[in-house]
Every structure is written in C-alpha cells, then in structure tokens.
Amino acid sequence: xxxxxxxxxxxxxxxxxxxxxxxxxxxxxxxxxxxxxxxxxxxxxxxxxxxxxxxxxxxxxxxxxxxxxxxxxxxxxxxxxxxxxxxxxxxxxxxxxxxxxxxxxxxxxxxxxxxxxxxxxxxxxxxxxxxxxxxxxxxxxxxxxxxxxxxxxxxxxxxxxxxxxxxxxxxxxxxxxxxxxxxxxxxxxxxxxxxxxxxxxxxxxxxxxxxxxxxxxxxxxxxxxxxxxxxxxxxxxxxxxxxxxxxxxxxxxxxxxxxxxxxxxxxxxxxxxxxxxxxxxxxxxxxxxxxxxxxxxxxxxxxxxxxxxxxxxxxxxxxxxxxxxxxxxxxxxxxxxxxxxxxxxxxxxxxxxxxxxxxxxxxxxxxxxxxxx
Numbered sequence: 001x002x003x004x005x006x007x008x009x010x011x012x013x014x015x016x017x018x019x020x021x022x023x024x025x026x027x028x029x030x031x032x033x034x035x036x037x038x039x040x041x042x043x044x045x046x047x048x049x050x051x052x053x054x055x056x057x058x059x060x061x062x063x064x065x066x067x068x069x070x071x072x073x074x075x076x077x078x079x080x081x082x083x084x085x086x087x088x089x090x091x092x093x094x095x096x097x098x099x100x101x102x103x104x105x106x107x108x109x110x111x112x113x114x115x116x117x118x119x120x121x122x123x124x125x126x127x128x129x130x131x132x133x134x135x136x137x138x139x140x141x142x143x144x145x146x147x148x149x150x151x152x153x154x155x156x157x158x159x160x161x162x163x164x165x166x167x168x169x170x171x172x173x174x175x176x177x178x179x180x181x182x183x184x185x186x187x188x189x190x191x192x193x194x195x196x197x198x199x200x201x202x203x204x205x206x207x208x209x210x211x212x213x214x215x216x217x218x219x220x221x222x223x224x225x226x227x228x229x230x231x232x233x234x235x236x237x238x239x240x241x242x243x244x245x246x247x248x249x250x251x252x253x254x255x256x257x258x259x260x261x262x263x264x265x266x267x268x269x270x271x272x273x274x275x276x277x278x279x280x281x282x283x284x285x286x287x288x289x290x291x292x293x294x295x296x297x298x299x300x301x302x303x304x305x306x307x308x309x310x311x312x313x314x315x316x317x318x319x320x321x322x323x324x325x326x327x328x329x330x331x332x333x334x335x336x337x338x339x340x341x342x343x344x345x346x347x348x349x350x351x352x353x354x355x356x357x358x359x360x361x362x363x364x365x366x367x368x369x370x371x372x373x
Contacts, residue, residue, distance in 0.1 A: 016120035021357070026342065038295075064085070116210075123281075129278075133278045151282045159186065160203040161184060289355075
C-alpha cells in the first residue's frame with residue numbers, strides 16, 4: 001500500500017519549553033521532560049514528536065521553538081533539523097509569543113503556509129489515526145478556520161481544559177470536523193463528571209492548525225501590541241545584521257499570554273474556531289501518576305520501573321520507581337508509591353499527591369536551592 005505524501009503547504013511547529021517542575025527531580029530546568037525517554041523506546045519525547053510529524057511534513061518543514069538554554073540540546077537531539085528552523089526565544093513569554101513567532105517567521109518566508117503546533121512533550125499512540133486527524137485539520141485550515149484537535153476523554157479528568165463542540169462543519173476531506181462552541185477552564189471533579197457524561201466535551205490537547213495569516217490576523221485583532229512586536233522580529237529574523245538587536249529590543253516587551261486566550265477563545269466567539277476529534281491515544285505526561293499509568297499500560301496492579309531494574313527489589317507493592325543511581329531500592333507492601341532517585345535528589349510520594357511535586361520545586365526556588373532544580 002502506498003504511503004501518503006507529506007502535505008506540501010504544511011509546516012509543523014514544535015514548541016519545546018518548560019522548567020521541569022511537574023516531573024522533578026527526573027526533569028530539570030536544564031533538561032525538561034521533552035529531552036527524556038519516558039516510554040522506554042530509546043527516543044526522547046522530542047525525538048518521538050519529530051518521528052511522528054515526518055510523514056506529514058518532511059524534515060525541511062518542521063520547526064522547533066525553544067529557549068536559549070535548550071537550543072543546543074535540541075540541535076544535538078535532532079541532527080536532521082535544519083538550523084534555520086530552530087527558533088530560539090530570548091526568554092519564555094508563554095505560548096502566544098512562541099507560536100506567534102513561528103507563524104510570523106514562516107508567513108514571511110511563505111505567505112500561504114499552513115502551520116500546526118504540536119507540543120514536544122506529549123505521548124501519542126496509533127500513528128495512522130493521528131496522521132488522519134491532522135490531515136483533516138489541515139483541510140479545515142485551508143477554509144480559513146483555526147482548527148484544534150480535541151481528545152475524547154477517557155475519564156472525568158480535572159487536569160485538562162475542555163473544548164465544547166458545536167454543530168457539524170461540512171468540509172471535504174474532514175468528515176469529523178465540527179465547530180467549537182467554547183473553551184472551558186479546568187473543572188472541578190463534579191463538573192468534569194458532567195463533561196465526561198455529556199460526550200460533547202473534548203480535552204484540550206493544545207494542538208492548533210491554521211493558515212499562518214489567519215493566526216496573525218487574530219493576534220492583530222486581539223493583542224495588537226504583541227502582534228506588532230512579533231512581526232517586527234520576524235522581519236529581521238533572517239537578516240544577521242538586524243536580528244540580534246531587534247530581538248534584544250523587542251522581545252522583552254512582548255506580553256505573556258497563552259494562545260488559548262490570545263487566539264483560540266476569541267476565535268471561538270467569532271465562529272472561526274473548529275475542532276477535529278482525535279481518536280488516538282494521547283497523554284501529556286503531566287505528573288508522575290500519569291507517567292506510572294503510561295509505563296504500566298494502565299495496569300495499576302504492579303510496580304513499573306524506569307531505568308535499570310537490577311537494583312530494584314519489589315515485594316507486594318504497586319506504583320512507579322525511577323532509578324538513575326546505583327543505589328539499591330527496596331519497597332515492601334506499599335501501594336501507589338512513587339520513588340524518583342537521582343544523584344542529588346530523592347522524591348517519595350504517591351499517585352494521589354503527584355500533582356503537588358510542582359509545589360516542592362517552588363519551595364526549593366524560594367529557599368535559594370536552585371542547584372537542584
């Protein structure tokens with residue numbers, strides 16, 4: 001069977017940022033989770049994202065937006081990535097600036113380009129279904145909509161925002177497309193249970209596909225100063241004589257705002273936002289409980305081990321052990337345990353409290369112990 005060709009007018013953008021707070025001490029500010037192999041595949045999450053996107057956009061049509069601290073690591077991790085497609089932010093300014101920067105640069109290079117934004121640190125299975133979904137979203141984007149990909153909830157989760165789907169959208173080559181009625185913030189448990197039972201609510205996975213000019217138009221309408229700054233930077237980006245001065249002067253002035261607020265929510269209110277349900281397996285690996293479930297394939301009746309397991313002794317215990325040292329780790333009679341053992345830090349918690357790890361990182365920072373962050 002012939003494999004589909006990459007989409008000629010499509011450019012995949014991979015935002016690769018973060019400070020590693022939710023998977024500390026495995027993930028750190030210098031080595032956030034997208035640089036780690038968290039699936040046992042031998043490939044980092046960033047490399048898996050690259051592999052996933054290659055059938056849709058060849059190597060010349062994939063870009064990464066990342067921070068100064070991570071730029072060299074990204075280039076080393078992805079040796080096939082063209083250097084001019086690594087867009088390094090001067091400092092983190094939230095997702096609207098990151099994706100808007102890529103949109104502005106790529107639009108300047110090709111005014112007709114369609115871009116898609118896909119996080120560097122998500123895990124996606126069922127590759128062919130993913131490709132089918134993205135191709136539908138590109139077809140929707142060609143019609144002038146901003147298209148997001150929503151995930152059918154597998155449980156009443158409180159850790160994700162939700163997308164309320166509306167009426168059917170009739171577009172050739174996009175049989176599952178629908179309009180978006182609204183974006184909804186992360187709910188409490190009772191509300192999440194209602195959303196889960198409703199089935200018209202999808203998880204917001206943060207994937208956006210659109211013509212670059214449409215995203216820029218929305219930014220101009222909703223955040224004109226941010227739009228003007230990004231366009232000024234993009235105009236100088238490929239000019240070595242102007243780039244550094246322009247970025248140094250303009251980038252610090254850009255507003256910090258998520259693309260959901262700057263683009264997606266206003267577009268939904270105008271009837272300009274569409275969604276294609278993604279019927280593939282998706283995980284944002286948001287905490288160690290999520291990682292434990294991912295590694296065990298949902299089998300909560302055993303202990304999963306990430307790293308060398310010849311130093312791990314388990315007796316009637318369940319959960320996750322991440323081992324990065326030569327220390328022997330023995331756990332006996334403990335359920336839903338999480339142990340993360342690194343050279344300079346040890347974390348012990350449970351699945352129930354995994355979301356609180358980020359707070360520990362905050363306390364370490366406040367206490368001036370940044371050497372372990």
